[in-house]
Amino acid sequence: MRNLKLTLAYDGTDFKGWQVQPDAATIQTMLATAIGRITGEKVLPQGSGRTDAGVHALAQVASFTTKSLIPAANLVIALNDTLPPSIRILGVREVPTDFHARKSARAKTYRYRMYRNNICPPFLARYVWHYPYPLNEDDMCTAAPLIEGEHDFTSFAAVDPERGLGDQGSNVRRVFSSMWRRDGDELIYEVRGNGFLHHMVRNLVGTFLLVGKG
Incomplete structure (x- = not known):
């Protein structure tokens, strides 16, 4: 099992914030859907913070675990091809298993x-x-x-x-x-x-x- 750290930027204007909500477009929902399409797995990426509706991000951090062996560089390309233009993956890298985007955040x-x-x-x-x-x-x-x-x-x-x-x-x-x-x-x-x-x-x-x- 791999633990992956994602750095992403997004325009939050058309989203109801980060966290999954019923019948609402959120960043977490869009990201989870894109990862699922690429890896075939059901995952819920954890963010370093839950931005509110309309809030933008220059360098949000998220993490998730996966059995997929897709190289990190290829995953960046695949995610950006799948996500809407208002959400961009800036980088993906493998991190230690104890890393958690929210719990490991220092500031x-x-x-x-x-x-x-x-x-x-x-x-x-x-x-x-x-x-x-x-x-x-x-x-x-x-x-x-x-x-x-x-x-x-x-x-x-x-x-x-x-x-x-x-x-x-x-x-x-x-x-x-x-x-x-x-x-x-x-x-x-x-x-x-x-x-x-x-x-x-x-x-x-x-x-x-x-x-x-x-």
């Missing part, structure tokens, strides 16, 4: 992009939040590092009885870094931590927005 990074100019280019509309209104960006930059460290982030999580506590068995998370930065017409929030609760990042952004509004 995760999220970026939230806010477009600040009056007119948002149409080709950016799927990837940024257009917010051209006045904000005190200096205050937002000052506030961002205040959440660094280990805290109970229950107040920033969506109320979701089906998920309950986070994957780690509690709502305590450690944030390694939290910052806002300017990149041309974009104001970008970047946060890195050992894990994030359901809707935690977007709720943090909303809170910092209130700081910016004064």
Whole structure:
């Protein structure tokens, strides 16, 4: 039995997040279906994190076990031929049997992009939040590092009885870094931590927005 690690990127606009859901298109469902067609096996790849509906990924990590002997390089080609263009496999490699995409993850990074100019280019509309209104960006930059460290982030999580506590068995998370930065017409929030609760990042952004509004 081989244990394979996949690195993938995707445009999450048309998907209901990562996790399998009844009668809904999700990244995990699409990936499991593609792997099944290629290997003839029924597998459920595990992701390093469960991205929400509409969230994109530049380097999501997933893992699954298989009896298939298809070389990793060939599997990249086969998966990309099977998956829709909005999901791309960037790499596949064999890893030790104790590797698990979620349990072995050391850190995760999220970026939230806010477009600040009056007119948002149409080709950016799927990837940024257009917010051209006045904000005190200096205050937002000052506030961002205040959440660094280990805290109970229950107040920033969506109320979701089906998920309950986070994957780690509690709502305590450690944030390694939290910052806002300017990149041309974009104001970008970047946060890195050992894990994030359901809707935690977007709720943090909303809170910092209130700081910016004064």
